[in-house]
Amino acid sequence: MKLFRLFGRSIRDGIKSVGRNFSLSIASISCITITLIIVALAILTSYNVDNFTRLIKKDVTAVVFLKSDITDEEVSNLEKKIKEIPNVDTESIEFESKQKILEDFKDTSEVLQNIMSSWEEGENPLKPTFLVKVLDLTKLKSTVNEINKLDGVEVIKYGEGMVEKLITTFDMIERITFIVVLALIFVTAFLISNTIKLTISSRKREIEIMRLVGASNFFIRLPFIIEGLFLGLLGAIIPIAGTIYGYSFFYNSFEGKLFSPIIRLIEPSPFIYLVSIILAGIGILVGMFGSSRAVRKFLKI
Amino acid sequence: MDLIRARNLTKTYKTGTTAVAGVNLKIKKGEFCFIIGASGSGKSTLMKMFYREEKPTSGEIIIGGINVGKLRNGNVYKIRRKIGIVFQDYKLLEKLTVFENVAFAVEILGEKKNEVRRKTLEALELVGLKHKIKSLPNQLSGGEQQRVAIARAIVNGPKLLLCDEPTGNLDPDTSMEIVKVLEDINSLGTTIIMATHDREIVNRLQRRVILIDEGKVAKDFTKGTYDHEVI
Ligand SMILES: Nc1ncnc2c1ncn2[C@@H]1O[C@H](COP(=O)(O)OP(=O)(O)OP(=O)(O)O)[C@@H](O)[C@H]1O
Numbered sequence A: 001m002k003l004f005r006l007f008g009r010s011i012r013d014g015i016k017s018v019g020r021n022f023s024l025s026i027a028s029i030s031c032i033t034i035t036l037i038i039v040a041l042a043i044l045t046s047y048n049v050d051n052f053t054r055l056i057k058k059d060v061t062a063v064v065f066l067k068s069d070i071t072d073e074e075v076s077n078l079e080k081k082i083k084e085i086p087n088v089d090t091e092s093i094e095f096e097s098k099q100k101i102l103e104d105f106k107d108t109s110e111v112l113q114n115i116m117s118s119w120e121e122g123e124n125p126l127k128p129t130f131l132v133k134v135l136d137l138t139k140l141k142s143t144v145n146e147i148n149k150l151d152g153v154e155v156i157k158y159g160e161g162m163v164e165k166l167i168t169t170f171d172m173i174e175r176i177t178f179i180v181v182l183a184l185i186f187v188t189a190f191l192i193s194n195t196i197k198l199t200i201s202s203r204k205r206e207i208e209i210m211r212l213v214g215a216s217n218f219f220i221r222l223p224f225i226i227e228g229l230f231l232g233l234l235g236a237i238i239p240i241a242g243t244i245y246g247y248s249f250f251y252n253s254f255e256g257k258l259f260s261p262i263i264r265l266i267e268p269s270p271f272i273y274l275v276s277i278i279l280a281g282i283g284i285l286v287g288m289f290g291s292s293r294a295v296r297k298f299l300k301i
Numbered sequence B: 001m002d003l004i005r006a007r008n009l010t011k012t013y014k015t016g017t018t019a020v021a022g023v024n025l026k027i028k029k030g031e032f033c034f035i036i037g038a039s040g041s042g043k044s045t046l047m048k049m050f051y052r053e054e055k056p057t058s059g060e061i062i063i064g065g066i067n068v069g070k071l072r073n074g075n076v077y078k079i080r081r082k083i084g085i086v087f088q089d090y091k092l093l094e095k096l097t098v099f100e101n102v103a104f105a106v107e108i109l110g111e112k113k114n115e116v117r118r119k120t121l122e123a124l125e126l127v128g129l130k131h132k133i134k135s136l137p138n139q140l141s142g143g144e145q146q147r148v149a150i151a152r153a154i155v156n157g158p159k160l161l162l163c164d165e166p167t168g169n170l171d172p173d174t175s176m177e178i179v180k181v182l183e184d185i186n187s188l189g190t191t192i193i194m195a196t197h198d199r200e201i202v203n204r205l206q207r208r209v210i211l212i213d214e215g216k217v218a219k220d221f222t223k224g225t226y227d228h229e230v231i
């Protein structure tokens, strides 16, 4: 009960102090706001890039063209052999017969349908294929080479080089944003700490008097920590609103896709709220850390 | 019974100045005693060691059973809650009203709201300022501000009241009023130690006088006057 009253007082004082030191509070809040906007952009980007990578990885398929005159028996032998290759995702293997490919083509356009309908039985020049996915994309090339050595395989097509490049680029983007975010959070914590130090030096007297009349260090620090918490929370408002409205707007105006139908953006619904929670959390932590660091200096004799 | 016991109490500042040099002192419960001495003789430094604003370089200071010099930084509040402190410059918070300035010292102990109010009003009544509880410090005279500071110092009923030149900024009449307030507080049982340069007050009250010279207790009269010592 006693502790509760002390907390109540600290919360009241913490909020009051935000208003009392208005200009410095605004400085701290802007500081947090700017950082959190950048952090928000970084988080939105890196999560999406991460998502792109996952989607692309899931989508990379090697198309194994077989000899046109291959028999059914040879096909099932070949399938077994491909499945024995270590890096092959055995569950993903799909066989498409000449006939199936023909039907698929016919469905895509009328022109093709007209041409292909004139082909006679046995005249189908298409090749049956296996669609193969791998477990580890970085070993795609060597896996493809191994499949290529098998009997009955004519040629293999995959996104030669392009896929790997895209993925390494994405990995790099992710790593850079991560470092930038970390650095920013640190810099802001120190900036906040110094700004709050300014508000505290103007309240040196107050702290001195609190100590004089017998307030414990914890009790003296508490309102400042709560003040930091509020500054962090206030600083997070604009970035959170920006994230919620901005990202939804961005998502809708691109209809959820970027560059190609494969590269889909993360759906806004739980995502933006998750990011908002992260932003509020970072704001609060940075504010609390900054202010408790700042006040520590004044609590020593 | 002794409230304060100082043994060989010594303070040498980082600058190399030895402000207090081996003070031995015993002060009983309920005493009213003056600490006098030339400027720079070490009066304030001695008092600062009483409320653990400065740590002794050597020696021992025990107040009400607490070894004050050994208190860790995080435990300083424990001695501060037993001691009221009054300064020459009042040290009031300008943005708070008279009531809030005093109530503040009770609130930090986590007392209930009506208890805070009761204690605050009682203290303000004792110093004769109950009619000005809503004023801000800068709307008060120096004497009134000092009375607020005294109310704040005694609001939690401390055993000891330390006053470092409480009348230093006040005219003789106002000073006398402040001293009367202090005498009232003393008569209720609070031990008072007051550092001062005010000859008239010391002579008028005829209380114990401790003369400090170059950081040492030079003279100690049970019923002293300022005129005993010739500076
Ligand atoms: N924080 C400090 N650091 C270094 N030296 C100090 C410090 N405080 C006081 N001194 C020195 O210690 C000596 C005693 O100072 P103190 O303030 O105790 O004297 P005082 O008797 O209270 O003087 P006054 O009557 O003018 O208030 C002085 O020489 C002063 O310069």
Ligand SMILES: [Mg+2]
Residues within 6 Å of the ligand: B043, B044, B045, B164
């Ligand atoms: Mg002094």
